[in-house]
Amino acid sequence: MYLISVTKSLQALGIKDIDTDYNNYKHHTDSYALRYNYERNFESRMPEGLLHDFEEDLVLQMNKFDPVVEINGAKRLLNFLRAQKIPFCFATGALPKPAILKLEQCNLWYDEQLVATSKTHESREGFVLDAIDRAKQFYQRSEFDQVISVGDGIWDLKTAQNLSLDFVGIGERNKNKLLAAGAAHCFDDLSAFQATLD
Template sequence: MYLISVTKSLMALGISDIDTDYNNYKHHTDSYALRYNYERNFRKKPPKSLLGDFEEHLIDQMKRFDPVHEIEGAMTLIQFFRDNEIPFCFATGALPKPAIMKLDQCGIWYDTSLLATSKTHESREGFVMDAIDRAKTFYNKEQFDTIISVGDGLWDLKTAQNLSLDFVGIGDKNKVRLIENGAENCFSNLTAFKEWLI
């Protein structure tokens, strides 16, 4: 659903030659998808205003689909963090408005100051570091003793490894590949991850 929305939003901006092999992109982010395909079509950098237009098109396209559903255990995990004063932050390759729309549809608590997106950082390493900085500010911490990056894709693992962060893999779809590439802790869902934390 989301990748279809990305493709149709790029088309709405007049980009016709679109590389839809999103899994093989250098960066798995909305902002990179826009820049890469724009430059591929027009041989020049996109105007800065185009990112905002792309974001609005994404919202319009997402409204054509049924609302997204919560990943099993997400809501209770966030509540567990809040109840136990465990600092956390959201880091996503999406742009802010689509990310907020999905969180709202799932009924998951968030604060926009804890939302790091690809609006300001095209690379995953960039917005994960932004997420850490945002968490330090929000929770008034100079540093964290342990930082765990949670994700379901190989690119999430690689990003954590590049930044020397602990990593937890979620979901069975990519579990074998994650373990083969060095993931030590993988869980079928976020509920199992929460139980491990307890």
């Protein structure tokens, strides 16, 4: 549903020749998808303000579909982290408004100060580091003893490896690929992961 929305938003901006092999992009982010496809279509730099238009249209496209569904255990995990005062943050390749729409559709707690997106960083490493900095400011910490990156895609694992972060894989779809690529910990859902924290 989300990648269909991305494609339709690119089309709405007049981009006709769209590379829809999103999993093989250099950066698996909304902002890169826009710039990459714009530049390959028009052979010129993306104009100022187009990212804003893309973000707005993405929300419109997403609202044409059924709401996204919470990953099993997400709400319970967030409540647990908050109750135990364990710092956390959200790092996503989406843009802010689509990311927040997904959180709201799942009825998950969030604070915008803790949402790092591809609006400011095309690379996943960039917004993950931004997320860590946001968490330090929000929780008033100068450092963290350990940072665990949680994700469901190979690009999430590679980002964690590139930044020397611990990684936890979630979901059955990419479990074998994640394990083969070096993930030490994979769980079927967030409930199973949380059980290791209790």
